[in-house]
Amino acid sequence: xxxxxYLKEIxxxxxxxxxxxxxxxxHEGFISDENLKELxxxxxxxxxxxxxxxxxxxxFKRSKPGQFIISVCDGTACHIKGSDLVKNWITEETGIESGxxxxxxxxxxxxxxxxxxxxxxxxxxxxxxxxxxxxxxxVQKTLRQYREEAHND
Amino acid sequence: MIKRIKVGTASCGIAAGADEVYxxxxxxxxxxDVVEVGCIGHCYAEPxxxxxxxxxxxxxxxxxxTEEDLKNILDVGEExxxxxxxxxxxxxxxxxxxxxxxxxxxxLQEYKExxxxxxxxxxxxxxxxxxxxxxxxxxxxxxxxxxxxxxxxWGLLAAKEDETKILICNADEGDPGAFMDKSLMECVPHxxxxxxxxxxxxxxxxxxxxxxxxxxxxxxxxLTTAIDQIIENKINVLNGKEIGIQVKEGAGAFVCGEETAxxxxxxxxxxxxxxxxxxxxxDGYKGHPTVINNVESYANVPVIISEGADEYSKVGTExxxxxxxxxxxGDLEYTGIVEVPMxxxxxxxxxxxxxxxxxxxxxxxxxxxxGGCIPAKHxxxxxxxxxxxxxxxxxxxxxxxxxxxxxxxxxxxxYFLDFTARESCGKxxxxxVGNMRxxxxxxxxxxxxxxxADIDLLEDLGPKIVDGSLCGLGQxxxxxxxxxxxxxxxxxxxxxxxKVCPALVCNDLVExxxxxxxxxxxxxxxxxxxxxxxxxDIEVDVDTCTRCNSCIEVxxxxxxxRIPLRGE
Numbered sequence: 275x276x277x278x279x280y281l282k283e284i285x286x287x288x289x290x291x292x293x294x295x296x297x298x299x300x301h302e303g304f305i306s307d308e309n310l311k312e313l314x315x316x317x318x319x320x321x322x323x324x325x326x327x328x329x330x331x332x333x334f335k336r337s338k339p340g341q342f343i344i345s346v347c348d349g350t351a352c353h354i355k356g357s358d359l360v361k362n363w364i365t366e367e368t369g370i371e372s373g374x375x376x377x378x379x380x381x382x383x384x385x386x387x388x389x390x391x392x393x394x395x396x397x398x399x400x401x402x403x404x405x406x407x408x409x410x411x412x413v414q415k416t417l418r419q420y421r422e423e424a425h426n427d
Numbered sequence: 428m429i430k431r432i433k434v435g436t437a438s439c440g441i442a443a444g445a446d447e448v449y450x451x452x453x454x455x456x457x458x459x460d461v462v463e464v465g466c467i468g469h470c471y472a473e474p475x476x477x478x479x480x481x482x483x484x485x486x487x488x489x490x491x492x493t494e495e496d497l498k499n500i501l502d503v504g505e506e507x508x509x510x511x512x513x514x515x516x517x518x519x520x521x522x523x524x525x526x527x528x529x530x531x532x533x534x535l536q537e538y539k540e541x542x543x544x545x546x547x548x549x550x551x552x553x554x555x556x557x558x559x560x561x562x563x564x565x566x567x568x569x570x571x572x573x574x575x576x577x578x579x580x581w582g583l584l585a586a587k588e589d590e591t592k593i594l595i596c597n598a599d600e601g602d603p604g605a606f607m608d609k610s611l612m613e614c615v616p617h618x619x620x621x622x623x624x625x626x627x628x629x630x631x632x633x634x635x636x637x638x639x640x641x642x643x644x645x646x647x648x649x650l651t652t653a654i655d656q657i658i659e660n661k662i663n664v665l666n667g668k669e670i671g672i673q674v675k676e677g678a679g680a681f682v683c684g685e686e687t688a689x690x691x692x693x694x695x696x697x698x699x700x701x702x703x704x705x706x707x708x709x710d711g712y713k714g715h716p717t718v719i720n721n722v723e724s725y726a727n728v729p730v731i732i733s734e735g736a737d738e739y740s741k742v743g744t745e746x747x748x749x750x751x752x753x754x755x756x757g758d759l760e761y762t763g764i765v766e767v768p769m770x771x772x773x774x775x776x777x778x779x780x781x782x783x784x785x786x787x788x789x790x791x792x793x794x795x796x797x798g799g800c801i802p803a804k805h806x807x808x809x810x811x812x813x814x815x816x817x818x819x820x821x822x823x824x825x826x827x828x829x830x831x832x833x834x835x836x837x838x839x840x841x842y843f844l845d846f847t848a849r850e851s852c853g854k855x856x857x858x859x860v861g862n863m864r865x866x867x868x869x870x871x872x873x874x875x876x877x878x879x880a881d882i883d884l885l886e887d888l889g890p891k892i893v894d895g896s897l898c899g900l901g902q903x904x905x906x907x908x909x910x911x912x913x914x915x916x917x918x919x920x921x922x923x924x925x926k927v928c929p930a931l932v933c934n935d936l937v938e939x940x941x942x943x944x945x946x947x948x949x950x951x952x953x954x955x956x957x958x959x960x961x962x963x964d965i966e967v968d969v970d971t972c973t974r975c976n977s978c979i980e981v982x983x984x985x986x987x988x989r990i991p992l993r994g995e
Contacts, residue, residue: 289713291695292678296641330697330852331678333641349603350792350828351756353842362975366957387681387846388603389642391442392754392826393470393762402644404442410955410980 277312288317291327295334304335332386340375340382341427342400342420344368349388351395360396361385363413380424381417428481429459432500435475435528437466437613438645439606439763443473444491451492452476456501465614467528470763472509475528476500486511514779515761520742522750523726524766527614532649535656538617544662546729550625551666558629559585562728564736566748571597571684571721572794572823573899574747574812583708584630584718593717594632596623596725597689598639598646601681602795603846605826607752608722610764612639612646615726616653620672622725624663625732627670630718634671638689641676650674681796681850685898686719688852699852700898721824723752743769747811751825757792758831759783767810774806776827783829790830790914794823796843796850797903799910800836819910821903835932836915837922841869843907847900857895861888862904869908874935875992877923885912931989934974938992939967945986952978952987 280297284290294316298309305313305328314321328334344364348357361383365371368381375382391397394406398413405416434440434449453461469475472488478500486509490496499506530537538544550558563578584592596619600608611619623635639647654672657663663670675693682688683698690712692698711717727749731739740748747769753776756762760782767776773791777783790800799820801808808814812822830839848862868884871877889905889912896902912919921927928936941952946965953961956978960971969992979987 287695289693289695292692293675293695296676296678327695327697330699331680333677333679350795350826350842351604351762353603354757354828354830354834354839356976359976362957362973362977386642387601387679387850388605389438389442390600390606390609391439392604392606392756392828393439394442394473395756397442404438406442410977 277309278316281316286317288319291317291319291324292331295324295328299334304338306336338375338379340379341424342380343382343384344417345384345386345389345399346372347387347389347391347395347397347399348385349390349392349395351392352388352397355395357396359410360398360408360413363408363410364398364417367414367417378424380421429501429503430479430481431460431462432456433462433464433477433479435466435473435477436463437528437610438643439466439470439610440473440475441645443470445474447492448474448476448490452497452500455497462531464530465528465532466610466764468524468610468764468766469509469511469761471761475509477528478503512761512782514782515765518767518771518775518779519765520750520768521766522730522742523618523723524611524615524752524764526618527610527764530615532614532616533652533656535617535653535660538615542733543617543729544621546732547621547624547628547662550628550732555585555629555631558625558732561736562629562731565731565739566736566743566746567724567727567731567739568747568812569721570723570727570751570824572797572821574822577720577724580708580718580720581626581630583706584632584716587631587708587716589716591634591715592630592632593712593715594623594626594630594635595686595689595693595712595717595719596635596637597684597686597719597721598637598643599677599684599689600640600643600722600824601684601850602797602824602826604754604756604792604795604828605824606754607764607825609643609646610754611722611726611752612643613649616646616649617657618726618729619650619722620653620657622728623672624657624665624670625728626718626720626725628665632670632718633668635673636693636712637672637674638683638693639674639676641678647674647676680852681846682852682898682900685900688898689719690717697852699854700900702897723825744809744811746813747822751810751822753825753827755781755827755829757829758788758834759829769811770809772807772809773801776810777806777829781829787831788829789832789834790836792828792830792839792907793826794821794903794906795826796846797821797899797906798823798826799906800830800839800914801910802914819906819913821906833930833932835873835928835930836911836918837869838873838928838930838932840908840911841866841873844869844904847904851900851904855896855898855901857892858897858901858904861892861895862901864888865892865905865908872919872922873928873933875922875926875933877919879923882912882916882919882923885909927991931991936992937974937989938969939972939974939978940988940990941965941967942986942988945984947984947986949983951981951983955981
């Protein structure tokens with residue numbers, strides 16, 4: 275869909291670029307080459323400048339993510355409580371590592387700095403919903419539920 | 428007689444399953460109101476339910492969405508009753524977080540009923556200069572880490588004649604391990620806004636921005652609701668002058684916590700810091716005079732104005748006044764958020780409030796990746812800006828991670844460097860290249876390939892990165908390495924000289940051993956091993972094993988353990 279449809283509320287001032295990128299990503303799941311060019315036009319700036327902003331911030335994705343995005347927290351508390359193990363467990367279950375998307379387009383895995391739920395470490399979030407006090411079993415169970423949900427859709 | 432039932436649904440509660448509890452209670456409780464509140468700081472007990480009766484409140488911990496728990500709650504029974512430990516009650520002092528978790532965060536009415544916006548009213552009757560004076564006299568210093576006196580910053584902005592003056596709330600709480608600001612925004616968004624509006628009156632600011640991490644969706648939601656209510660009720664019209672309020676979401680860059688980087692990010696650009704001076708008070712957002720304060724600093728302001736600077740400054744030490752929120756996590760019993768008077772010792776926080784067992788703790792990491800590790804022998808150090816600096820740590824924003832004896836300090840330092848090396852924006856060579864070199868060196872050491880020359884390199888390069896970097900990120904990035912080298916050099920030496928990780932954490936220096944006398948041959952480990960490294964006669968193939976600990980976790984008789992790697 276052309277990005278302009280999402281941007282009605284957003285003023286063409288270039289200080290709104292990040293907000294516009296966030297809006298586009300919310301709808302499309304990522305920033306495609308197409309979207310990037312349209313945004314550059316919208317804010318009357320060279321595409322390379324938009325790309326510069328996109329590549330600077332960890333939040334923006336340039337490729338299409340899976341239906342469920344697993345964000346493994348690697349904040350301090352999670353790290354000392356074994357976030358490396360959580361990553362292993364997720365890889366066991368999904369076959370993909372951080373930064374990848376599986377072939378069916380069900381899961382993407384990413385590592386994030388801190389979800390701010392340190393007291394429940396180790397934690398991961400799936401599409402923003404946080405799952406805490408993870409064990410191998412809990413990771414398996416949680417991801418299998420999501421997989422089922424994906425199949426039912 | 429039950430008045431109403433409150434379920435703590437801040438993001439810590441939700442992660443523990445509070446959403447399900449709330450849904451279950453609201454569906455099955457018909458006679459009383461069931462409402463969602465924030466977090467009272469006792470995160471270890473989540474999901475938490477509070478039953479408000481005519482005369483007092485009862486708290487229930489680890490509540491599940493079951494008939495049994497529901498009945499117990501409605502009967503105000505003894506099961507799962509949360510007791511507030513005396514050790515903690517005696518040490519904490521709830522001022523800034525007084526209302527957190529006690530009121531419905533998005534209810535303006537409830538905030539007002541509990542004294543909300545009275546400080547703003549009082550401030551509006553005062554001359555702006557007097558408000559600035561009051562904040563100066565209170566001794567409030569920036570709660571975001573730097574510790575710059577808030578009142579002095581305000582005075583600089585107030586002195587500017589410009590038409591457009593900007594106030595920014597730094598809510599880009601990027602330190603892994605810190606979640607106090609998140610909690611304040613989720614639980615008492617109106618209090619943060621009240622502080623900002625008082626600041627706007629005092630400094631003559633015309634526009635305010637709140638720069639929040641995108642990773643905090645609930646905080647954004649509650650702030651946005653609060654702002655809508657403020658605008659609807661014209662609370663942002665201060666003596667006839669309307670103040671513009673905007674929430675801006677960050678996009679996941681740690682360096683944006685630095686003020687000039689944050690300003691660039693707000694302008695829609697790459698969030699890179701720049702040289703100061705000019706300071707933001709002279710040349711800030713789009714060239715306008717700008718002041719940036721942290722969430723907790725703003726949340727302190729209504730307290731200062733309500734009780735007056737004299738009363739406020741009675742709490743704390745000579746150079747650090749008031750209270751401080753800490754996020755407690757790591758190897759301790761009672762994780763959560765705690766508000767304590769400045770000057771309390773680290774030991775009191777870790778042992779009395781956190782319930783960590785004496786002797787089980789090696790150090791605390793304070794101030795996140797910019798901070799340092801303080802060893803247990805220095806736990807009598809009072810928590811104030813200056814004492815912590817003298818130990819090579821910083822107050823930081825208030826993340827306090829307790830590190831148990833079973834953790835490796837070299838690996839902890841490696842972890843922080845991995846974070847800062849990735850988050851370096853790349854502008855300054857020392858930060859961009861130097862931190863990468865530190866990281867590579869630490870990786871060599873944790874893999875057992877380090878030499879004495881590597882330790883020398885760390886000691887030599889660290890201070891140069893501090894000197895050669897423009898902003899707070901680079902200037903503090905080597906702190907975790909330098910402070911662990913200062914207090915835990917023996918661990919570095921063990922990795923380098925004996926090729927041993929004393930805490931048995933570094934995977935390349937350990938192997939898995941199965942004690943065949945204890946083993947009951949249940950084969951659980953064989954079946955669990957993700958890489959088939961355990962044979963049918965229950966022997967571990969060291970070369971295939973990834974040290975993932977899956978076998979240790981499933982072993983029902985604890986027959987499997989990590990031991991130092993045996994040589995050839």
